[in-house]
Amino acid sequence: MRTIGVVVNPIAGMGGRVGLKGTDGKVEEARERGAEPRAPERAIAALEALAERAPDARILTYGGRMGEEYAREAGFDPEVVGEPAGDQTTADDTRRAVREFAQSGVDLILFVGGDGTAVDVTEALDEAEAASESEDEIPILGVPAGVKVYSAVFAVTPEAAGRVVADFDRTERREVNDIDEEAYREGEVRAELKGIAEVPVADDLQSSKQVGGGTVESLAVGVADDARQDAGTTYVLGPGSTVGAVKAELGFEGSPLGVDVWRDGEVLALDASADEILANLGEQNVVVVSPIGGQGFVFGRGNDQISPDVIRRSEVEVVASKPKLDGVGVLRVDTGDDEVDDDLRGWRKVRVGRFERRMMKVV
Template sequence: MDSIGVVVNPIAGMGGRVGLKGTDDKVEEARRRGAEPRAPERARTALASLHRRTPDLTVYTAAGVMGEDAARDAGYEPEVVYDPWTEAGNESAAAPPTDPAAAETTAEDTQAAVRAFLEHSVDLILFVGGDGTAVDVAAVIEEHDEETPMLGVPAGVKIYSSVFAVTPRDAGYVAAEFDRVEAREVNDIDEEAYREGEVRTELQAVVPVPVAPDVQSGKQVSSGNVDSLAAGFAREVESDRTYVFGPGGTVGAIERELGIDPSPLGVDVWRDGDLLARDAAESEILEVLEDPVTIVVSPIGGQGFVFGRGNHQISPQVIERADEIEVVASGEKLDDISALRVDTDDDEVDESLRGWMQVRTGRFTTRLVKVI
């Protein structure tokens, strides 16, 4: 590979920890709640991984926080081929903002950058964002050049498309080492419906993606019966222990067994029969935690993520407060998962979670699965 195009959606994933379940049309609300950008740091991590392997690569990118800053921080001297802050007719500041949270970039800016990359015949488009960003990139590829591959650095709240590397570091490795591509699906979710607890995904595109073990699968839904699992868990609930229940149907079944009305895709905190927080943001979870603490999560079907996809409210700070983590899943779901994965934005927390973990699969049954 001789050249690459890099584009960053600087606000991707900002809504996660503050409980918004996404950032589409919610940027101002995310800012009001104190959300911090995560995409720029993830871009730097991916590009540093890439630079270690291909330091002489030609990098085309967009100005400032849309890619230039991360590329320079990683050691590259990128060529800026698109600058939304100096485009004709743009009334915003002439210089790119230094604060990613203040960047007013749009889907049109992402697509304009991708078109510029294609004009320079790049070998790969590396983008940083979530499913919405993937849709924007794929639309340009399908319209102008269906053969140029794309690869995502996961930074969004939810990742349903199968065009992302598992972690930012993996993205750099895959970009540097891949030698073939395959067709993968780009899916997007209706965020308004998602915030109301309903998952509506739609296939948006099929695009070429590098072939590698470190490219994640699309999210799958497993229908295994979890009633006995929920009953077994509820039977063992301890008094004077705080439970943090993650999103998803399996955990929701446990909550219902305990008499809780769960938030379908949110995080709930419960102790001794009292619901302390429902559909809580990270700050709300930390405010009501009282030791000892158990976190209850279920892996994403087909991907295996237990932290870092769709449950960013359970942040590294929350995880560090827990003395117990319970992973629950039906046997059918685990059959489609080769390993469990974590991606919390904190390397030390991720490392502390790796190793073999007991996953509860029924009333009395468990299965050992490795966290990688």
């Protein structure tokens, strides 16, 4: 029987759907924009998958929204090792939980959040292990719930996280990365290696984010040609340098890390939230996105503004350079809506040039 420490950052990912590109220092603004917590449903999904595979697992967790509520909803009877210090949870609460787990000798720490939470967990665990002078390193695994998920310590989906926790038999060292959210909101990615953690070895883990190489000019021309000919069609243009080339070809400087909306030669919205995108959709809509290099995610990493409701009302065009596709192998989706994810999965044509397309599998 495995003993698992479970800690949830209940505000992780709240800024994504409302266009804030992160929640650090932006919780109140996210709430004012109508943001809904994303972490709870993801925590439950992971724990339910764990309960299905390992119903006798011993769960240690923090009180209330930091894990206890969701463990009980998933069918476990958790041992509560502490409570958050106030009504609003903080990084200090996460770090205290991790120290309690380390002192209790858990077999793995399962956390729900984004890169910031991964850093908190890793640093607190390093401190606890150094203080105990133990030579054994406790592995960690992340349930992806943040806007930014650049680290290589996350499972590809919440359900995959639960399965990996139940079944893993060995671990390996993986990178924990984070970026400067303020710079990110201004369109600049400043990624930094924050630590190294032991993580279960499994196929359902994502890689660190890598920058895709190769030219994208020809595919940008192809998408722009189609857009100009599609009178009345609304184009929802995702983040990243590849789709950025499409925006430039259409004649405007888009938000490099945001989602922009274009129709009939007019920019309808820059750096739009999910609600703003929905408000600007028409009868015919096309979402243009590019997978994250090294990971293959088309939806669910850095483009939460393109919500399931937007995807349901749109055609999806995936664009990528050939080197980027060679580096990812398969494409992945994690929209938070199982029905939408299922509809997106399967074989899909990806535009790699002005006219050329390649078949890629979405898993």
